[in-house]
Amino acid sequence: MQNDQENKTGLARLGYIWNDWISTFIILALLLMTLLIGTGEMIHGQMLRMGERLYGDQTTGMQYSFLRAEPEKPSCDRHPNIDAQVQEQMKANAADEFASMFGAASEADVRASLLAAQQQCEEKYQFYDKAMKHLEAHPSIRTYRKVETTFFGIFKLGSENQTVILLVMVLFASITASLRYHHIGLRAPKTKIDFRVYSALMVAGNALLSYSVVSQYHSVLNSGVEVAGKTAVLYWLWIALFVSLTIISIFQFIFIPKTAQPKGNFGLALLSVPLYAFMSLVTGIVFTFFMDYPMGQGIYLGILVEFSGIFLNLALFIWAGMLLTQTRVMDLFLNILRPWNLAPETLTWLILIAAAIPTAYTGASGIFVIAAGAIIYKEVWNSGARRQYALAVSAMSGSLGVVIRPCLLVILISMLDSRHVTSTELFDHGIYVFWLTAFIFLGVSLILAEEKFRVNSPKIAVPGMLRACVPVIPYVIIGFAVVMFYKLA
Template sequence: MEQSVRVGHRTIYEWLAALPAFLVLVFVIILNTSHTMHAQLLQLGESVWEGYFLLRHDPVEPSCNLNMDIDVELNRLIQERNSQPVDEFDLFAPEPVDPAIMRKSLTAAKEQCQIKYDQYDATKDRITPAVQLFRSVELGVAKFGELGMATQRVMLAILVLICGGTALVRRHHISLRPMVTAMDYRVAAGAQFIAFSILFYSVYSFKEIAFSAGIEVSTEHAVLHYLWIFGFGAPLLITLYQMVVIPKDAKPGGNFLTAQLAVPLYATMCIVSGIYFISADHPAGIGIYLNQMMELSQLFLNVGLYVWIGMLLKRTEMAQKVFNIFRPLRLPPEMLAVAVVALAAVPTAYTGGSGIFVIAVGGLIFMELRRAGARRQLALAATAMSGSLGVVLRPCLLVVIVAALNNEVTTDQLFGWGVKVFFLTTVLFAFFALITRKEPGEMLNRPEGDVWPEFKEALKPLIPYVILISVTLLVYAILLNAYLDEFSAPIILPVLLLVILIYERLSQEKDVLKRENLNIDYVEHRLEESWDDLRTGRDSMEKTLREATTETTGHIGALLMLMGMSVSIGGVIERAEVMAMVPTEFSSIWLAMALLVVVLVIVGMFMDPYGAVILVSATIASVAYDSGINPVHFWMVTLVAFELGYLSPPVALNHLLTRQVVGEEEVRLSKEEVKGENFYYRHEKILLPLATMATALILVAFVPLLVAY
C-alpha cells in the first residue's frame, strides 16, 4: 500500500516513517555537535575577552551601601546594642561593644562594597555590542544542548517506535527463516500480537506503579510512559490485520511447527521474558528494563546513526573504487575475501558491534565479492564475518564499555591484546579459506604482465576521496577540536559521507544520452524522481538521502527491537539467578575456563553485545576473577566468544543480518549453486566462520593458561 499511495511524489511510508526518522537522526547529530561547538565557543570567548565567564550574563548591581557614613552607622549600631536589656546572669549574652573593632569591621565592609561596585562597573563597561552578539550565540547553543539532553530519551523512544513499526508493517523483523507460506505469515503475526499485548500490559503496569508511588514523575519520564503505551498499543491492530490479510505472493498451506521459525526473534524473546515476569507477579518487568535501555539513549541512538552511515556509504562509489585496487592483482576469490574481512575490521572498530557493521555494509561486501568471482557460499561467509575481527581494535566502543564497567581492566590493556587477537583471527581465516579452495593450484598463479600501470590507474580515482576525507577531518579538528574516535565517529561520519556524496554528484557529467530509452512510460514509472534526475542520468542529493533513510528505518527497527528484548532477556537471567547455578569456585582453572567459554558462547548466541557485556559484568566476571583467570584474558575470551555466538546456529545473528541485507533470492541461489557438492561446500557459509572463530576462541582461551601455568 505504501508503494502505491503517494502524496507529492512521495510514498506514505516516506512521509510517515522515513522523514521523522531522518529528522531524529539529524537532530542527534546537531545535538552532539552542539556540545563540542559550545566548548569551542567558551574557549574562543575566553581567548578574546579575558574572564568571559563573567560577561556571559548581565552583572547584578551590588546591594551594599557604597555611600555609607561609617561614623553614623557606628553610632547607630552602638545605640541599637545599648538599647537591648542585659541580663547579667545570661551566659550566652553578647560581649560589650568595642567601638574600635566595630569601626574596623565597617571600614572593611565599605572597602569590599567598593570592590564589588568596581567589578560591577568594569564588567558592565566590558559588555560591548560584540560581546552581546557573541554571548547570544553561545548561550543559544548551550540552551539547545540542554534541551537536547533533556529530550534524548524521548528521541530514542520515538526512533524505536517509528522504525520498529515500519519493520512490522514491512515484515522486516529478524527471524530464523523468512515467511513463505500463509501459515508462516499468520503464525508470525499471531506471535507478534501476543508480544505486543505483553509489552502493552507491561508498560501500562509500569506507568501505574510510577504514578502511584508518591514520587513526582518528571515530564520527560511521563512522556516516555505514554509513548510506550501508545506505541505498543497501536501495533495490536496492525498485527490483527496481518493475521487476516496475507500477501498475495504467499504460498498456500504450510506447517504450524515449521512456521515457528518465521516468528521474529524479538517476539520470541518478548514472550519468554513476559511469561517469566507475569508468573513472578512482576508484570512491569519488561517496561522497567526498556526504561533502563533509555538511560543508555546515546549508545542506542548511535546504533541508528551507524546504520544510516552504512546506507549512505552504500550509495557512494568509494567502496567500489577501493575494490578496484585489488582487481589488477587478479587475487583468487578466497584471498580477496581475506583482504576484505581484514580491512573491514577498521570501520567495525568505530561501530562497536559486528551486527551493526553487517547491516551497514554487508550488502556492499557481498556484491563486490560476487563481482570478483567468489562463489555465493564464500561471499556469504565473508559477509557474515566482515564485522567479527574489528571488535577488539581501538577505538571500539564495546571495549570502552567493558573497561568502564570493570575496574580490573583498562582500555590500553584490552586494545593492546586486541591487536594480537585480530592478527590471530585474520591468519586463521586466511588459513581455512585457502585450504578449502576448490582450485588449489591457482593460488600460486601470478597476474600476467606488469600490473603496476593498471594499479596506478585504479589508485587515481581515490585521490579526491583522500583529499576530501583529510580536509573534512582537518576542519573538525581545527574548528571543533573533534577527532575521529569512538565518541565522535557517529557524528563526523554522516557529515563526511554527505561531503563525498555531494562531490560525486557534482563530478558526474551530465549526459542526456544516458537514458536512451527515456519515454513517457519510464517517467510515469518513476514519479518520485525529478525530471532533472531522469535527464542527467543521476540521482539528486535529496533522492539519495531519502532512499538511504527509507532503507535505514527498517534495519534500525529490526535491530533496536531485538536489542530491547535482549536487555529484557538479560533481566530474566539476572532476576532468575541463572548464573547462580555456575559454581563460584573451581578446583581447576582449566575446568573454569572451559565452562565459562561454553556459557559465554551461549550468551552471545541470544543477546546483543551491549546487553551481553552488562550481564557478564554483573554476573560471570566475578566467577572468572575468583577462579584466578586474569581479567584482561577473560575479557578477550569474552569478546571472541560473543563473535562465535553471533555466527553459531541455531540463531546465528550475523547470518540472519547478512540474509536481511543480501536478500532472500541470493540465499536461495547459494543453496542451488552447491547441489551435488560435499557437506563442507554445501554449508560453507556457516562452517568457514565457525572454524575460524572456534579455533581462535580455543587458542585465546587456553594458550595463555599453558604459558601461565
C-alpha cells in the same frame, strides 16, 4: 510516481505521510540532537575559547566568561552616609537585650564594617561600569553570547535527557518498522500464512511486553515512593511503544497485504517471524508464567536504557553506514585490489581483514554490511567465486571487527558485567580471536577452493594499483583531518 500517490487510498496516503515524512523527520532531528550531544562539549569549549580571544581584554582584566550574562546594576548605596549609619547601628546595639551577654561592638568596629561594605559596593559598581563600557565598545558580543548560550542550553537539555531521546527514537522507529514489516527475521513474509503467523506472534510478544511495563509502572506507583517527572515520562513512553505495536500487530493480523501470495507453509512461516517476537515471547512466558514476575521484562528494559549514550552512538553509526551506501568510497578502495586479479579466496581474506577496521570503529558488523555488503558480494562473485560463497562473505564482512579495539559492542558487554571482566581484558584476548579466526577462514577457503591460486605480476598490478590510489587520497586526507581535529580540539 505522482500517479501512484494520487491512486492511494486515504489510509495508504496517511501511512505514506507517516513513514516517509513524519517518522523520517523526527528520527533525523533526534540523530542530529545525538550528534550535538556527542560533540557538544568540545564545540562549546571551542566557542568559549573563541569568545575569549574575540572579546577578552587582558589590559582591563575583562574576560568573556564575565559577560556571558547581562551585567546587573548593583542595588547597594554607592555613597552612603557612614556617620549616620554608625549612629543608627550604635542605637540598635544599645537597644539589644542580649548585648550585655555577648558584648556590644564598639563604634570603631561598626565604622570599619560599614567602610568595608562600602568598599565592596564600590567594587561592584566599578565592575558594572567596566562591563557596560566593554559591551558598548563591542556591540557584537550580545549576538555571539546569544548563540553560545543557546547552543549550550540545547546541549545541556539533550545531555540530561538522553534516555528520553533514545526512547522517542525507538518509539518512532519501531512503529515505522512494524508498519512496513521491516523487523529483522530469517526471511521476509510472502504468503498469507507467513503474514498470519508473523502478526499472531507479534501480537503475543507485544502484549506480554505491554503487560510487563504496565505492571512495573503500577508497582512503582504502589510502592509509596514519589515518582519523578522524568521517570514517569519514561514509563509512559514504554507503555505507548508496546501498546502501539500491539494495536498495529492486531490490525495486521486482520488485514493481510493484498500482495500476499496464496497458501504457504507453516514451517517457513515460523522463519518469517521477527527475532524480536521470539525473544519477547520467550522472556515474557518465563517471567509471567514460570516466575510469576511479569515486571521482569520491564526491569531489564530499564537496565538497557541506563546505557542510553552507547545505544545513541550506535544509532549514529548505523546512520553513517546508511549514508556510506550513497557514496563510491568502497568501490574506490576495491579498485586498489582489482589490478592484482586475486583468486576469490585471497581477495575475500583481504576484504575481511580490511573490513574489520571500520567495523571496530562503528561497533556493529551490521552497519558495515549495510554500507558495503552489496559491493563486496558483487566483487567476490565477479572474481569467480560461487554465489553462496559470495553471499557468505558479504554477510560476515564486518564480523571480525567486533572483537578488536575500540568496538562499542565489547565496551557495552564489559559494562553490563563489569564485576567479572573489563574491556581491556576483552580487547587483549579479542586480537588473538581476530587473527585465529582470520587464518582458519583462509586455510579452509584455500583447501576447498575450486580454482588454483592466482595473482597478477607486480609489473602489471602495481601501476594499476597506484593509479587507483589517486582518487582515494582525498578521502584519506579528510578522514585523517577529522580524526586529528577531534583529538586536538
